[in-house]
Amino acid sequence: MTRRTAVLDLTLSHFRSWKRGRIDTGGAPVALHGPNGAGKTNVLEAVSLLAPGRGLRRAPAPEMARKPDEIGWRVAAVVSTPSGEIEIDTRFTPGDSGRGVQIDGKTATQTALGGHVRTVWLTPAMDRLWTEAASDRRRFLDRMVLGFDAHHGDTSIAYEKAMRQRNRLLSEPPWDQNWLDSLEAQLARLGARIARGRAEALAALREAQDTAETSFPRADLAIAGDFAPEIDLDEPDMAETGLAVDLARALAEGRPRDAAAGRTLTGPHRSDLSAIYAAKAMPAAACSTGEQKALLISLCLANARALAGRTGAAPVLLFDEVAAHLDAARRAALYAEIAALGAQAWMTGTGPELFDALGADALRLAVTEEGGVSSLDPT
Amino acid sequence: MSQPGPSAITRLIELMAKLPGLGPRSARRAVLTLVKRRERLLVPLAQAMADLAESVSLCSVCGNADVTDPCAICADPKRSKKAICVVQDVADLWALERAAVFAGQYHVLGGVLSPLDGVGPDDLGLPRLVARAHSEEVQEVILALGATVDGQTTAHYVAAELAEAGVRITTLAQGVPVGGELDFLDDGTILAALTARKDV
Numbered sequence: 001m002t003r004r005t006a007v008l009d010l011t012l013s014h015f016r017s018w019k020r021g022r023i024d025t026g027g028a029p030v031a032l033h034g035p036n037g038a039g040k041t042n043v044l045e046a047v048s049l050l051a052p053g054r055g056l057r058r059a060p061a062p063e064m065a066r067k068p069d070e071i072g073w074r075v076a077a078v079v080s081t082p083s084g085e086i087e088i089d090t091r092f093t094p095g096d097s098g099r100g101v102q103i104d105g106k107t108a109t110q111t112a113l114g115g116h117v118r119t120v121w122l123t124p125a126m127d128r129l130w131t132e133a134a135s136d137r138r139r140f141l142d143r144m145v146l147g148f149d150a151h152h153g154d155t156s157i158a159y160e161k162a163m164r165q166r167n168r169l170l171s172e173p174p175w176d177q178n179w180l181d182s183l184e185a186q187l188a189r190l191g192a193r194i195a196r197g198r199a200e201a202l203a204a205l206r207e208a209q210d211t212a213e214t215s216f217p218r219a220d221l222a223i224a225g226d227f228a229p230e231i232d233l234d235e236p237d238m239a240e241t242g243l244a245v246d247l248a249r250a251l252a253e254g255r256p257r258d259a260a261a262g263r264t265l266t267g268p269h270r271s272d273l274s275a276i277y278a279a280k281a282m283p284a285a286a287c288s289t290g291e292q293k294a295l296l297i298s299l300c301l302a303n304a305r306a307l308a309g310r311t312g313a314a315p316v317l318l319f320d321e322v323a324a325h326l327d328a329a330r331r332a333a334l335y336a337e338i339a340a341l342g343a344q345a346w347m348t349g350t351g352p353e354l355f356d357a358l359g360a361d362a363l364r365l366a367v368t369e370e371g372g373v374s375s376l377d378p379t
Numbered sequence: 380m381s382q383p384g385p386s387a388i389t390r391l392i393e394l395m396a397k398l399p400g401l402g403p404r405s406a407r408r409a410v411l412t413l414v415k416r417r418e419r420l421l422v423p424l425a426q427a428m429a430d431l432a433e434s435v436s437l438c439s440v441c442g443n444a445d446v447t448d449p450c451a452i453c454a455d456p457k458r459s460k461k462a463i464c465v466v467q468d469v470a471d472l473w474a475l476e477r478a479a480v481f482a483g484q485y486h487v488l489g490g491v492l493s494p495l496d497g498v499g500p501d502d503l504g505l506p507r508l509v510a511r512a513h514s515e516e517v518q519e520v521i522l523a524l525g526a527t528v529d530g531q532t533t534a535h536y537v538a539a540e541l542a543e544a545g546v547r548i549t550t551l552a553q554g555v556p557v558g559g560e561l562d563f564l565d566d567g568t569i570l571a572a573l574t575a576r577k578d579v
Contacts, residue, residue: 111565115565115566150566151565151566151567154567158527158528165494165495165528165529166494168495169494178500178536178539178540179492179532179536181535181539182492182532182535182536182539183492185535186531186532190528
């Protein structure tokens with residue numbers, strides 16, 4: 001039985017530029033090449049929707065509908081997992097509040113998807129991750145955490161809601177102390193769980209970097225920013241409980257300040273992710289563009305290795321326009337590491353030559369676009 | 380599609396479509412069934428609804444919906460006065476009554492604390508609950524509220540309000556459902572069940 005997750009068959013219907021498309025991969029790596037705007041990234045986005053969340057573009061479901069039809073969209077796939085093959089169907093119908101999910105013909109939650117399919121992606125939009133706002137790096141980190149803990153998304157949503165409730169309460173004096181205490185107890189409990197999840201994910205990434213032979217640079221990762229608690233992962237339950245108590249106290253003490261600011265100024269939503277290019281002891285933000293890209297690739301591969309070690313299945317890798325940034329030797333090294341990992345990779349690039357070093361079993365597909373409709377041909 | 384029939388039918392469809400679980404299409408089907416079965420369904424239903432509208436009210440003791448005040452549960456001398464089970468809505472009370480596993484008293488909050496929705500402590504009838512908990516007969520208050528942020532915030536709040544009452548305060552356990560198999564449970568439920576494990 002396979003020890004990886006692989007999309008065996010993918011069908012798109014009225015999804016972005018694809019009126020209809022079907023890719024029968026047989027589990028092989030997929031290289032999509034073609035001109036800009038042909039619809040290559042749309043395929044990767046469709047695959048990303050086989051896991052929980054809003055996909056690699058973080059787009060609302062209605063935005064993914066093919067225009068001008070806008071009759072909704074559907075992505076269906078047969079996926080090979082360590083526990084067997086499953087059929088996933090996710091679709092959006094105009095008027096619905098979001099996308100619906102079915103697993104093997106039965107309605108399921110997005111959280112349930114996370115128990116079956118894990119994806120790791122790298123897109124050109126992430127190139128400036130280390131120099132952009134901390135929120136982008138938190139999102140990058142949280143997506144990695146989600147791979148290890150399918151409930152991390154639900155916890156984060158509950159945390160955000162509790163925080164909005166607290167902010168509203170603080171804006172309406174006089175304050176009911178008991179009500180604030182009660183709300184902050186929930187906020188602190190959820191915040192501590194988020195912080196623990198992040199700490200555990202970082203520990204798994206460190207271990208995956210320490211134990212791997214790789215051609216890509218090692219990044220020393222740490223939680224930074226306004227909320228960077230030390231969490232003893234030898235006693236994680238006790239550490240989480242202690243952190244919840246500390247956070248509740250900090251929230252109570254910070255009420256006047258937070259009321260004046262109109263927002264909550266402590267908690268995991270104020271954390272940042274810092275990365276040091278280990279070989280040069282240089283912060284990622286100070287590295288060259290190429291080095292920053294190499295660090296991101298390194299982290300994605302480490303994440304994939306950590307997930308494979310933790311869950312028993314290598315995730316599906318989605319590398320959008322990654323090959324173009326690497327010289328031939330680095331590209332070959334990347335393909336070799338993906339093969340060693342046993343992961344199914346979906347990659348895009350403008351020309352087929354970018355995938356010359358990819359294994360002979362890889363599926364190479366040319367994507368073209370005409371009149372706003374994408375199509376593909378095997379090459 | 381244009382609305383069918385004369386205005387009384389249209390009006391009924393519009394009202395039915397406001398009910399939980401019904402949309403415009405299912406409301407049309409329901410009304411059409413009523414029209415077709417006028418004597419056997421429509422007339423008795425209209426009479427039953429008129430009777431209910433005339434007599435239903437919220438119990439001044441517990442907040443339950445009934446045609447008498449106090450409600451049948453509060454007025455039942457066979458029910459224990461030792462425990463009060465706090466629920467969010469009447470639907471939760473009905474669920475517990477269907478299970479026929481609790482023979483004590485209830486307190487229906489009518490909602491949960493939510494600043495964003497403008498629901499505060501004054502909307503939940505808490506002074507009434509605190510007064511009841513101070514009664515000498517009451518020994519325990521069971522907080523049977525949802526495992527959501529708002530539900531747990533409310534439970535925390537109610538527990539603090541009752542701290543002076545000198546009663547035992549408990550919450551429902553979370554974990555493996557009766558007849559459930561571990562293989563089909565989500566991780567969160569398994570974690571809750573493991574955390575709340577007990578000696579055999």
